[in-house]
Amino acid sequence: MKNTSVTLHSVPRLKPHMRLRLDKVRNVWSIQAPEKMFVLDAPSHAIASRCTGETTVERIVEELHSIFSGADRDTIAEDVISQLQDFVDKGVVEI
Amino acid sequence: MALIAELTHRCPMRCPYCSNPIELQRARQELGTDQWLRVISQAADAGCMQIHFTGGEPLVRRDLETLVAAAAECSLYSNLITSGIGLDRTRLPALVSSGLEHVQVSFQHSERDLAEHLGGYRDALSKKMAAANLVREYGLPLTINFVVHRQNIRHASDMIALAISLDAQRIEIANVQFYGWALRNRSALIPTRDELKELDEIVSSARIRLRGEITIDYVAPDYYAERPKACMDGWGRRTLVISPSGYVLPCHAAHSIAGMHFENVRDGATIAEIWKSSQSFNQYRGTEWMLEPCRSCDHRERDWGGCRCQAFALTGDAAKTDPACALSAHHARLNQIGEKDASSQTAAFVYRQFSGMR
Numbered sequence: 001m002k003n004t005s006v007t008l009h010s011v012p013r014l015k016p017h018m019r020l021r022l023d024k025v026r027n028v029w030s031i032q033a034p035e036k037m038f039v040l041d042a043p044s045h046a047i048a049s050r051c052t053g054e055t056t057v058e059r060i061v062e063e064l065h066s067i068f069s070g071a072d073r074d075t076i077a078e079d080v081i082s083q084l085q086d087f088v089d090k091g092v093v094e095i
Numbered sequence: 096m097a098l099i100a101e102l103t104h105r106c107p108m109r110c111p112y113c114s115n116p117i118e119l120q121r122a123r124q125e126l127g128t129d130q131w132l133r134v135i136s137q138a139a140d141a142g143c144m145q146i147h148f149t150g151g152e153p154l155v156r157r158d159l160e161t162l163v164a165a166a167a168e169c170s171l172y173s174n175l176i177t178s179g180i181g182l183d184r185t186r187l188p189a190l191v192s193s194g195l196e197h198v199q200v201s202f203q204h205s206e207r208d209l210a211e212h213l214g215g216y217r218d219a220l221s222k223k224m225a226a227a228n229l230v231r232e233y234g235l236p237l238t239i240n241f242v243v244h245r246q247n248i249r250h251a252s253d254m255i256a257l258a259i260s261l262d263a264q265r266i267e268i269a270n271v272q273f274y275g276w277a278l279r280n281r282s283a284l285i286p287t288r289d290e291l292k293e294l295d296e297i298v299s300s301a302r303i304r305l306r307g308e309i310t311i312d313y314v315a316p317d318y319y320a321e322r323p324k325a326c327m328d329g330w331g332r333r334t335l336v337i338s339p340s341g342y343v344l345p346c347h348a349a350h351s352i353a354g355m356h357f358e359n360v361r362d363g364a365t366i367a368e369i370w371k372s373s374q375s376f377n378q379y380r381g382t383e384w385m386l387e388p389c390r391s392c393d394h395r396e397r398d399w400g401g402c403r404c405q406a407f408a409l410t411g412d413a414a415k416t417d418p419a420c421a422l423s424a425h426h427a428r429l430n431q432i433g434e435k436d437a438s439s440q441t442a443a444f445v446y447r448q449f450s451g452m453r
Contacts, residue, residue, distance in 0.1 A: 004306060004307035013382075015238035016234075016236075017196070017197065017203070017241065019172055019196070021144065021172070022168060023142065023144055024142070025140075025142035026142060030144060032144055032145060032172035032196075034174065034197045034198075034199070034236055034238050034264065034265050034268075034310075035145075035147070035174060035199070035200060035238065035265070035312070037097075037144055037172075075111070088307050089279040089306060089307060090310070091307060091308070091309070092264075094307070
């Protein structure tokens with residue numbers, strides 16, 4: 001069985017058949033999945049677009065911390081891990 | 096928002112639970128290539144992000160590749176919903192290079208003879224397996240779909256195992272929905288409560304086992320439910336269906352609601368206009384149309400009152416609460432029908448066919 005628990009050391013990657021697409025009519029980002037779509041708010045888009053298979057969760061947290069500088073780093077780390085865990089459980093992201 | 100493009104009702108299979116209407120539309124009534132191309136670009140303009148090419152068997156349309164290319168051009172996520180019959184080394188590569196992004200192949204059973212019997216098509220299982228293998232060979236994600244009913248429900252574990260062996264990324268276990276052909280064949284198809292309980296356990300444990308690797312989507316049964324399904328995620332909320340002859344419908348079965356008028360793309364209105372302003376899409380959209388007990392129910396924006404077509408079929412009024420809901424006045428009767436039909440010993444059904452054919 002695959003390891004499916006997200007940690008700071010995980011390297012998340014959007015599964016190859018998931019498509020990150022802009023909904024131009026509503027101006028929101030979304031993940032298009034087989035017979036499903038996930039609408040993304042700004043923070044979840046910031047996370048999803050960094051799931052390239054080349055960046056650790058820790059690094060993603062750093063990047064988001066520099067963008068959303070008002071927020072506390074530990075809170076961001078918690079939010080990123082819980083969002084990624086949700087993506088993994090839904091089969092959108094692999095680690 | 097998603098467009099379900101029912102390109103044709105023609106199909107080599109004859110499944111007795113087909114979701115197509117009893118009155119099938121014939122080839123000469125089908126929209127032409129240019130009409131579909133217009134529909135596809137209008138659907139993207141209206142805000143559709145996905146397109147599901149289905150039927151009937153969409154592969155019987157020789158212009159499928161052209162339509163898939165048009166969808167890719169508009170950045171629509173394209174999905175082919177197929178029996179697998181005809182998905183060969185000529186068609187699949189052409190579809191892939193046209194931009195197809197996902198394929199769903201339906202299976203009737205994990206055993207050869209029963210698959211052949213249930214689909215009414217010779218050697219269906221091995222043809223479907225070959226098609227599914229080809230999809231993975233070309234690197235496309237694959238969904239394996241099983242419609243589950245009394246004549247295959249006890250083989251659910253085998254069917255899940257088959258899907259895993261075919262390297263599916265997603266498995267759809269859909270309890271048969273009783274509209275059209277399935278409603279006609281209900282007494283041969285509806286499972287017992289015990290069989291459903293066992294299925295629930297099999298699906299739940301498979302979901303845990305496969306979490307993060309294979310997505311399992313489960314369509315719950317209506318007749319023994321306590322709460323209705325959020326049919327189509329609500330009327331006119333996320334999905335539109337276009338029938339082979341061009342009718343624009345809020346769901347596959349909407350035509351079964353007697354007295355309703357539906358727009359046709361041949362009559363000139365755009366998809367966005369029909370989606371936003373047509374009487375048919377607004378009729379049961381949101382919650383304003385609801386009667387009690389839906390109107391004041393806490394679940395009204397979760398299940399949207401269930402299914403309009405089922406409400407119409409079982410109560411004669413599409414605005415009533417779906418009888419699958421325990422709060423419906425017709426719920427007890429629905430349970431009784433389910434139990435009575437499930438206890439019938441018949442395995443005999445009529446195959447799907449065009450009217451006037453024998």
